[in-house]
Amino acid sequence: MHKLSLLIFRRMWTFRLIAVSALLLLAACGGGATSDPADVVLRFMDAKAKAHADTIRSLICSEMESAWEQQAASFGSVEARLEGASCSRGGESDVVACAGSIVAVYGTETTSFPLTSYRVVQEDGEWKWCGEAP
Amino acid sequence: MKRLCAAFAVTLILLAFAGSALMQDPASPSLTSAFQDINVRQGPGTTYPTQARLRTGVPVQIIERNSVGTWVHVQQTLEDGTIFMDGWVVSGFLNLSVELRFSQVPVSTLADALPENAESPALRALYSAPIISPVSEAMRVVYQRGLEMRNYSHVVTKIGDSVSADPLYLTLMSRPGAALGPYDYLQDSLDYFGASTQVESVAARIGLNTYALFDAGWASPDTCQQGETPLECELRRKQPSVALIMFGGNDVKHINEVAYDQQMRRLVEETLAKGVIPVLSTFSANPNDPNWWKAVEFNNKVIQIAADYQLPLINLWLASRPLDGFGLEQDGIHMNHWGTDTLRFDNGFPAFSGANLRNLLALRMLDEIRRTIFLDPTAQG
Numbered sequence: 091m092h093k094l095s096l097l098i099f100r101r102m103w104t105f106r107l108i109a110v111s112a113l114l115l116l117a118a119c120g121g122g123a124t125s126d127p128a129d130v131v132l133r134f135m136d137a138k139a140k141a142h143a144d145t146i147r148s149l150i151c152s153e154m155e156s157a158w159e160q161q162a163a164s165f166g167s168v169e170a171r172l173e174g175a176s177c178s179r180g181g182e183s184d185v186v187a188c189a190g191s192i193v194a195v196y197g198t199e200t201t202s203f204p205l206t207s208y209r210v211v212q213e214d215g216e217w218k219w220c221g222e223a224p
Numbered sequence: 225m226k227r228l229c230a231a232f233a234v235t236l237i238l239l240a241f242a243g244s245a246l247m248q249d250p251a252s253p254s255l256t257s258a259f260q261d262i263n264v265r266q267g268p269g270t271t272y273p274t275q276a277r278l279r280t281g282v283p284v285q286i287i288e289r290n291s292v293g294t295w296v297h298v299q300q301t302l303e304d305g306t307i308f309m310d311g312w313v314v315s316g317f318l319n320l321s322v323e324l325r326f327s328q329v330p331v332s333t334l335a336d337a338l339p340e341n342a343e344s345p346a347l348r349a350l351y352s353a354p355i356i357s358p359v360s361e362a363m364r365v366v367y368q369r370g371l372e373m374r375n376y377s378h379v380v381t382k383i384g385d386s387v388s389a390d391p392l393y394l395t396l397m398s399r400p401g402a403a404l405g406p407y408d409y410l411q412d413s414l415d416y417f418g419a420s421t422q423v424e425s426v427a428a429r430i431g432l433n434t435y436a437l438f439d440a441g442w443a444s445p446d447t448c449q450q451g452e453t454p455l456e457c458e459l460r461r462k463q464p465s466v467a468l469i470m471f472g473g474n475d476v477k478h479i480n481e482v483a484y485d486q487q488m489r490r491l492v493e494e495t496l497a498k499g500v501i502p503v504l505s506t507f508s509a510n511p512n513d514p515n516w517w518k519a520v521e522f523n524n525k526v527i528q529i530a531a532d533y534q535l536p537l538i539n540l541w542l543a544s545r546p547l548d549g550f551g552l553e554q555d556g557i558h559m560n561h562w563g564t565d566t567l568r569f570d571n572g573f574p575a576f577s578g579a580n581l582r583n584l585l586a587l588r589m590l591d592e593i594r595r596t597i598f599l600d601p602t603a604q605g
Contacts, residue, residue: 192441194431197555
């Protein structure tokens, strides 16, 4: 009885370990930023402010692919960052509304560019930024 | 006989004095002097060899000018009528008479520069392009199309980065108290376009570059429609006949000349499609700047694009060569100021401020367009 209990206890622990590992793996795979459209938009706008071309290219939809250079270079002449930025998707729609702004500094001048609503599309299971919402 | 001889002698003496007085007439508006020692060159530009120094205060006569008036041909004549010194100087260094009117001074046909004397072959195109290009027949077609699209003949706008966003650029033309000084021939064009420059341009912003111009995120949400780019927004709300365009100071720091060329062509094509005459401008640069040769490449692109589309071109780069620091502030991008908020082209000012020189050239180009196209009786304005 004692041996059986020990075996059951060990199996339970093994099961728990496997379960936890699987959950962690799932979280790692499925819980990445690209799975959340609001997060994708936030990351995209952050990359745009910082002129991070690679990130922009990875988050832009195929329809807008020809504009990736423009999106990457648009804030290239200023020191820019996101300020007070937050985004949320309206239900199951393809529109993500953002608050906050890109703050750009040029010399002694600071300019604020308010964030707006953006369209998102799903491509190969990943959410992509797809321009301003009409 | 003796009386007749004496009378003849007196007449001769009087004539001689009269001739001398004519040459030295202090009331003549074309008589002038330099307020500091300056180079006298063989032609109206810094590539012409220097042949003499004009000392401060020495009287000289203005004989002719370049197409703008920024350089004048002067002569120093001795009392016996001998021409002692003959050459070209920057007019901004002269004590010009308040009576002087450039409309009455003949315009020289000499080129604005001698490209063969350029410091490097890469600069030849920049020295070959005149400060103010002629306006082509192709622009007449653009203007007519613009009128059909309900563009306003008397409206001009500006498109560019912080150098153009500067409230002292172009906007000054709308303010009262302009002092054109000798540049009287620009008055009609100032009256014609001036008021339209009062409204701020949403396509001339601090930090803007040739990519941002096509990014809706850079359009002012208070003024522009959702999804509109700054360029689309500006051309829709003002419906101008002319757009003064200059980019380069920002772009030269982060994109290559191929991308710059591509973006500038896109800008030109979108402007032309709206029936607006795009006036391109080279930008000033300092040879000591680390981006100097890249700026030269960019400016060469501007000249090539203007030629390809037969566009009016202001060669600010060339015009700013004689200015202290090439008309630039210490940052090497922005045009320097002398600190007034009215348009002034009277004594000396165009020689000491890049921003003022740029205003002068903009007005001179608008004048060229108005006279060549707008005043043409075949055009319906």
